Amino acid sequence: MISNYDIIVVGGGAAGFFTAINIVESNPKLKVAILERGKEVLSKVRVSGGGRCNVTHACFIPNDLVKFYPRGEKELRGPFHQFCSGDTIEWFERHGVELKIEDDGRMFPVTDSSQTIIDCFLNTAKKLGIDILTGQSVQDIFKGENYWKLETNQQSFKCDKLIMTTGSNPKMWEMMQNLGHSIVSPVPSLFTFNIKDNRIKDLMGVSAFASVKVKDSKLKASGPLLITHWGMSGPGILRLSAWGARELFDKNYQFTLQVNWLNDLDFETVLEDLKEIKEENAKKLVSKFCPFEFPKRLWESLLFASGINSEVKWADISKKQMTDLVNQLTNGQFQVNGKSTFKEEFVTAGGIDLKQINFKTMESKLHSNLFFAGEILNIDAITGGFNFQNAWTGGFIIAQSFSNS
Known part of the structure; x- marks a missing residue:
């Protein structure tokens, strides 16, 4: 019938x-x-x-x-x-x-x-x-x-x-x-990035407004970035995955992600800002004084990655440490190895x-x-x-x- x-x-x-x-x-x-x-x-x-x-x-x-x-x-x-x-x-x-x-x-x-x-x-x-x-x-x-x-x-x-x-x-x-x-x-579109990296290893739940870019590519996005137990997620990452759905598929989800934790501030600007802060806050501990609106735990992690321990004062930061810190802040490079999708x-x-x-x-x-x-x-x-x-x-x-x- x-x-x-x-x-x-x-x-x-x-x-x-x-x-x-x-x-x-x-x-x-x-x-x-x-x-x-x-x-x-x-x-x-x-x-x-x-x-x-x-x-x-x-x-x-x-x-x-x-x-x-x-x-x-x-x-x-x-x-x-x-x-x-x-x-x-x-x-x-x-x-x-x-x-x-x-x-x-x-x-x-x-x-x-x-x-x-x-x-x-x-x-x-x-x-x-x-x-x-x-x-x-x-x-x-x-x-x-x-x-x-x-x-x-x-x-x-x-x-x-x-x-x-x-x-x-x-x-x-x-x-x-x-x-x-x-x-x-x-x-797939809308997926998160699997990243194993000591800089974010214990920072689950930490979020910052960042700009992200796929190295050697035109793909970039900005927005809240959330650190998870498997890597990075949040609107900024999901946006990048949507625009890069085909290109990232072709890369088999293996690529270098460049993260600017200060969103649109460039290397030179941040370097000049930090030099001023170094002079004005010479006696303060770097770990206790973060000059940016920035999660404290993330700041401490990037200091450690730049070779600056928790007892170092602003006055004692070397030129190399300063350069490394600015690089970590404006162009942190993270190796992505795979993706995770939300099945629902x-x-x-x-x-x-x-x-x-x-x-x-x-x-x-x-x-x-x-x-x-x-x-x-x-x-x-x-x-x-x-x-x-x-x-x-x-x-x-x-x-x-x-x-x-």
Whole structure:
């Protein structure tokens, strides 16, 4: 027996629900189903943002927002002019979910619980009569003359329009490839760096605002850097990993990381500053007087690495020790040997080639009535709510295209 629908959305995640809901709100007569291969829907929403769901980011200008997307920057400019972060806030408020802005611009539900977003989607979908079918693993997709036919592990489906929101699912990419779509091979994005180094060995939990650079490369970023028991993490490192996803993959995650713990201060400036401090604080112990807004434990560690022990006074620092200290502060070199990814919030660079998508409608340029939203496309962003914003925007545009057709 074949189940017939006007529209089938494959993938019961953020993009899938947002797309289906927006379609039926604009076109109440359409019969819509969401097919999810897992036992439950919205599982990635549940764990995102440490269980709080980082819904979007407080960046409200489309031309600024696109700069957070290592892949998709050019293509998303038009879509963001149609549905941006401000529209997301308004949409959720209209659906009974109030969002709040944190100091770093990330936006969460005021409840600080991803369950709020899940309940919003589930309740709205139910109210609109959208069928949510779990345990439906798509095995085959067939294109008829003016319809799509899907075979799952449980049954057959037929629909007029097919929407793929399956995220980084290699099996679905393969099916799309069989339909003629090109897939940009996936590599991890948003990962932390494995570093074993005595300078940071006992500094777990220490954080500083730093700029980081991959040696002999154009890759650089800045932001809070967090020292962990396996190496370095934090927004600055994650940003670098996102922009460098392909290049670092090609290096097999073996490279030298240059860290400027003073962010944008250069060697000469810091050297001059420290010479002045040496004169003004000659009798003070260097270890007790750190002239920068800087974690004390990190300061002590970099002093030790520069050959300056805890009893040395500023007056007694040699020229070589001073040079070594400035180098440690502005150009500390750390050997990276591997990466660690967050399995729950794993983001992949790769997916359907963006040249094959019409970004006015999110429709395939190869097949009419085939649409895409979310991470199935070769679009990804740095951490901070941007990947969700891409999902919301794509879903909204698909829904708009149905209303206008």
